[in-house]
Amino acid sequence: MYSFDEILDIVNLEIEKISYNHYTPKTLFDPISYILSLGGKRVRPALSLMACNLYQEDVTPAIPIALGIEVFHNFTLLHDDLMDRADVRRGKPTVHIKWDDNTAVLSGDAMLIEAYKEIAKVNPKYLLPILDLFSVTATEICCGQQLDMEFEKRMDVTIPEYIEMIRLKTAVLLGCALKEGAIICGADDADADHLYDFGIKIGLAFQLKDDLLDVYGDAESFGKRIGGDILCNKKTFLLINALADESAKRELIGWFDKKDFIEAEKIKAVTAIYDRLNLKQKSEKLITEYYEKAIVCLKQINIDDSRKKILYDVAESLMFRNS
Amino acid sequence: MYSFDEILDIVNLEIEKISYNHYTPKTLFDPISYILSLGGKRVRPALSLMACNLYQEDVTPAIPIALGIEVFHNFTLLHDDLMDRADVRRGKPTVHIKWDDNTAVLSGDAMLIEAYKEIAKVNPKYLLPILDLFSVTATEICCGQQLDMEFEKRMDVTIPEYIEMIRLKTAVLLGCALKEGAIICGADDADADHLYDFGIKIGLAFQLKDDLLDVYGDAESFGKRIGGDILCNKKTFLLINALADESAKRELIGWFDKKDFIEAEKIKAVTAIYDRLNLKQKSEKLITEYYEKAIVCLKQINIDDSRKKILYDVAESLMFRNS
Numbered sequence: 001m002y003s004f005d006e007i008l009d010i011v012n013l014e015i016e017k018i019s020y021n022h023y024t025p026k027t028l029f030d031p032i033s034y035i036l037s038l039g040g041k042r043v044r045p046a047l048s049l050m051a052c053n054l055y056q057e058d059v060t061p062a063i064p065i066a067l068g069i070e071v072f073h074n075f076t077l078l079h080d081d082l083m084d085r086a087d088v089r090r091g092k093p094t095v096h097i098k099w100d101d102n103t104a105v106l107s108g109d110a111m112l113i114e115a116y117k118e119i120a121k122v123n124p125k126y127l128l129p130i131l132d133l134f135s136v137t138a139t140e141i142c143c144g145q146q147l148d149m150e151f152e153k154r155m156d157v158t159i160p161e162y163i164e165m166i167r168l169k170t171a172v173l174l175g176c177a178l179k180e181g182a183i184i185c186g187a188d189d190a191d192a193d194h195l196y197d198f199g200i201k202i203g204l205a206f207q208l209k210d211d212l213l214d215v216y217g218d219a220e221s222f223g224k225r226i227g228g229d230i231l232c233n234k235k236t237f238l239l240i241n242a243l244a245d246e247s248a249k250r251e252l253i254g255w256f257d258k259k260d261f262i263e264a265e266k267i268k269a270v271t272a273i274y275d276r277l278n279l280k281q282k283s284e285k286l287i288t289e290y291y292e293k294a295i296v297c298l299k300q301i302n303i304d305d306s307r308k309k310i311l312y313d314v315a316e317s318l319m320f321r322n323s
Numbered sequence: 324m325y326s327f328d329e330i331l332d333i334v335n336l337e338i339e340k341i342s343y344n345h346y347t348p349k350t351l352f353d354p355i356s357y358i359l360s361l362g363g364k365r366v367r368p369a370l371s372l373m374a375c376n377l378y379q380e381d382v383t384p385a386i387p388i389a390l391g392i393e394v395f396h397n398f399t400l401l402h403d404d405l406m407d408r409a410d411v412r413r414g415k416p417t418v419h420i421k422w423d424d425n426t427a428v429l430s431g432d433a434m435l436i437e438a439y440k441e442i443a444k445v446n447p448k449y450l451l452p453i454l455d456l457f458s459v460t461a462t463e464i465c466c467g468q469q470l471d472m473e474f475e476k477r478m479d480v481t482i483p484e485y486i487e488m489i490r491l492k493t494a495v496l497l498g499c500a501l502k503e504g505a506i507i508c509g510a511d512d513a514d515a516d517h518l519y520d521f522g523i524k525i526g527l528a529f530q531l532k533d534d535l536l537d538v539y540g541d542a543e544s545f546g547k548r549i550g551g552d553i554l555c556n557k558k559t560f561l562l563i564n565a566l567a568d569e570s571a572k573r574e575l576i577g578w579f580d581k582k583d584f585i586e587a588e589k590i591k592a593v594t595a596i597y598d599r600l601n602l603k604q605k606s607e608k609l610i611t612e613y614y615e616k617a618i619v620c621l622k623q624i625n626i627d628d629s630r631k632k633i634l635y636d637v638a639e640s641l642m643f644r645n646s
Contacts (some may be wrong), residue, residue, distance in 0.1 A: 028469040079432060083425040102406040102472060105428060109402060110465040112435055117458045120451065128447050131454070135440045142433040146351040149425060 002053055004046070004310055011045045014063055015070060020114075031095045031107035032114065035074045038090040043318070044177045045070040050310055051181030051195055054303050061123055062181045065130065068118035069177050072134075075111040076141055078104060083149065112138075122184055130180050137176040144169025151235040155243065155253075162240050163204065171203025194300045198311070201294035205287045206318050211236040212283050213323070215271055221323040227267035237286070238279045239270075248273045291319045325376055327369070327633055334368045337386055338393060343437075354418045354430035355437065358397045361413040366641070367500045368393040373633055374504030374518055377626050384446055385504045388453065391441035392500050395457075398434040399464055401427060406472065435461075445507055453503050460499040467492025474558040478566065478576075485563050486527065494526025517623045521634070524617035528610045529641050534559040535606050538594055541645055550590035560609070561602045562593075571596045614642045 002010070015036060020029035045066030052062035080086075081094040082104040088094065096104035122130050147165040151157045179196040187195075214229040215238060229236050233256050242248045251273060255266055274280065294315050298308055325333070338359060343352035368389030375385035403409075404417040405427040411417065419427035445453050470488040474480045502519040510518075537552040538561060552559050556579050565571045574596060578589050597603065617638050621631055 025466060025469050025473065027473065028466060079428055083428055105402055105406055105431075106465055106469055106472075108428075108432070109435065110462060112432065113458055113461045113465065116439055116454075117462075120454050120458065124451050127450060127454075128443065131439075131443050131450075135436055135443065138436045139433060139440075142429055142436065143348060143351060146348045146429055149429075150348065150350065 001057070001307060001310070002049070002059065004050075004313065007046050007049045007053070007059075007310075008042065010049060010059065010063075011042050011066060011070070014067055015042070015045070018067065018071070027099070027103060028107055028110055031078070031099055031103055032071075032111045034098070035078050035089070035095060035111075036071070038092055040074075040090060042070060043314075044073055044173055047174060047177040047199065047314070048181035050314070051178040051187075052185045053310070054301070054307050055182065055185035055187055061184045064118050064121035065177070065180045065184060068115045068134065069173065069180075071111060071118055072115035072138060073173060075108050075115060076145070078111060079108040080145055082108070083145070126184050129183055133176055133180060133183075137172050140168045140172045144172075152233075154235070157235050157240050157243075159237070159240055162235065162237060166204060166207040167200060170207045171200045174203040174206070175199030188302070191301050191303070194297045198294050198297035198301075198315075201290045201297060202315050202318055205290035205294065208237055208283055208287045208290070209319065209321065211238060212280065212287070213321075215274060216280055218322055227263070227271070230267050230270045231263055237283055238274050241279050241282060242270075242273050242277055245277055248277060287319060291315060324380070324630060324633070325372070325382065327373075327636065330369050330372045330376070330382075330633075331365065333372060333382065333386075334365050334389060334393070337390055338365070338368070341390065341394070350422070350426060351430055351433055354401070354422055354426055355434045357421070358401050358412070358418060358434075359394070361415055363397075363413060365393060366637075367396055367496055370497060370500040370522065370637070371504035373637070374501045374510075375508045376633075377624070377630050378505065378508035378510055384507045387441050387444035388500070388503045388507060391438045391457065392496065392503075394434060394441055395438035395461060396496060398431055398438060399468070401434060402431040403468055405431070406468070449507050452506055456499055456503060456506075460495050463491045463495045467495075475556075477558070480558050480563050480566075482560070482563055485558065485560060489527060489530040490523060493530045494523045497526040497529070498522030511625070514624050514626070517620045521617050521620035521624075521638075524613045524620060525638050525641055528613035528617065531560055531606055531610050531613070532642065532644065534561060535603065535610070536644075536646070538597060539603055550586070550594070553590050553593045554586055560606055561597050564602050564605060565593075565596050565600055568600055571600060610642060614638060 018036065020033050023029040048062045048066040048069060049059040052059045077089060078095050081089055082096045082101060086094055087097050092098075094104075095107060099107075116134075119131060119134050120127065144165055144167070147161075148169055151162070151165065175196040176199070178199040179192045182192045182195050211229065214236070215227065217226060219226045228234075229239070233239070239252070242252060252270065255261070255270065258266075295312070298311055298315070299305075301308060341359065343356050346352040371385045371389040371392060372382040375382045400412060401418050404412055405419045405424060409417055410420050415421075417427075418430060422430075439457075442454060442457050443450065467488055467490070470484075471492055474485070474488065498519040499522070501522040502515045505515045505518050534552065537559070538550065540549055542549045551557075552562070556562070562575070565575060575593065578584070578593060581589075618635070621634055621638070622628075624631060
């Protein structure tokens with residue numbers, strides 16, 4: 001079995017091998033190479049290979065899935081950044097800033113097609129179920145992004161609605177990565193489904209942790225500026241909970257309505273509201289619940305526990321990360 | 324065998340059956356239903372069914388291809404209209420006008436995924452070649468749109484470059500529609516390739532005819548305003564040829580540089596340049612050449628000529644149409 005670092009090495013090597021250098025017109029493909037080169041955690045392709053590695057030593061069959069999912073994920077970042085008017089991604093200018101809006105639209109489209117091309121390289125025996133789950137997941141992620149954008153304009157988003165949104169926008173791709181990595185190695189349906197559910201639970205915990213780190217993280221290790229979500233009034237688990245408190249809601253709306261303010265002051269004031277309402281603890285409690293549910297899913301997989309250790313470790317590191 | 328009208332009836336019925344009514348969020352899927360409901364010639368799905376119908380009476384196996392290609396084509400219109408800032412499509416407001424830019428981006432993405440879902444419904448025996456050709460074609464169409472946008476900023480576009488652009492942007496999808504309709508019915512490689520080449524030739528002739536109708540068509544039957552390409556300085560076959568003439572180029576650049584002008588006067592003046600250079604005749608000559616090449620491809624298909632009559636008729640009607 002591979003270690004996590006060895007899995008990541010394989011992922012990074014395979015992503016480096018993807019080259020659009022000989023594709024023309026260059027203006028269409030350069031942004032694809034650019035966003036892929038920015039790196040990121042690459043946890044999704046790693047999950048596909050780890051799921052495959054539960055069943056066999058050779059992870060080669062899962063590589064097209066790993067690449068298809070990572071290319072797809074980066075396509076969603078490219079188009080999401082355009083829609084969210086985000087200027088920076090992983091410390092670098094986003095595609096619509098470095099090039100322009102039309103380039104971001106069209107290169108994104110071409111990138112989605114490239115994701116399908118990677119997926120199509122799987123063992124033909126499993127092409128249909130792999131393709132179907134990939135497409136269903138892709139649609140769900142679009143739904144998640146749509147809900148996320150709609151939530152911006154709403155003040156009455158509920159916690160169940162929020163959890164459903166992050167399930168769609170974030171969790172299903174982790175579930176898909178794991179399940180497809182298992183399917184391609186001939187795992188039975190029950191195992192594949194448990195891996196999918198494991199992915200959903202760690203995906204939900206992962207996103208809740210992300211929301212938390214945005215407020216309570218260490219700026220240097222988080223890699224993003226602290227308080228970014230607060231400044232753009234993003235409907236996170238923390239904010240939705242705070243809006244359910246009448247006095248906090250009045251104070252928050254005061255900040256939303258302000259045109260001129262010192263950013264640090266807004267971040268400090270909103271964080272103080274979260275502190276007062278014990279939302280850090282509430283959030284950590286829910287993260288732990290999802291983490292424990294994830295562990296239950298993992299236990300149910302009909303494989304010797306020693307082979308699952310890498311996935312236990314991944315779940316733990318995603319939960320207890322500081323960045 | 325089905326008549327052309329019967330084929331179109333099947334296509335229209337099948338497109339009407341596609342429903343996203345039960346999909347949520349509605350804001351994501353309503354634009355997809357909207358653009359599909361606007362109609363259009365639906366020549367691409369019809370070509371898939373006609374290619375299938377060369378080989379067998381039952382065209383059902385080609386329906387997922389027909390739908391996938393039509394959904395894909397409408398996805399390209401949705402995103403192209405956004406990139407081109409076009410307000411009107413088939414007499415109705417475009418998606419980014421009726422909704423907004425972000426909706427156009429994300430609904431378009433969801434629509435591209437829906438196209439793949441339709442394609443995935445083909446007989447699994449042929450899924451891989453059908454999927455591969457579909458993806459290659461989809462990439463080519465993105466390349467064509469990218470070149471088209473780049474040509475807007477260039478004054479030195481050559482005729483071979485233009486022909487390559489319309490091959491990518493328009494012709495390859497006709498080729499793909501035909502070839503996949505044949506593959507799904509078990510046609511041999513040679514026949515499938517001849518059908519593809521037939522599609523390329525009629526596609527090129529089709530686009531050249533479109534350029535011509537934009538200037539010399541009858542406003543009422545063409546369905547678009549005459550001179551639209553002239554007003555936005557679109558690098559068509561006519562304009563590229565005119566720019567190759569030094570005196571015409573000076574006059575044309577004068578019009579390009581004008582900020583204030585009466586639209587009808589510009590259309591009249593540019594049309595007069597085209598007339599002076601005999602570009603209508605030059606264009607018609609090239610259209611006829613492609614039409615004749617298309618007929619040669621059709622002749623080479625190893626099927627009784629009587630079954631091919633419908634495709635001869637389609638080629639003729641696309642060439643000699645007034646709208």
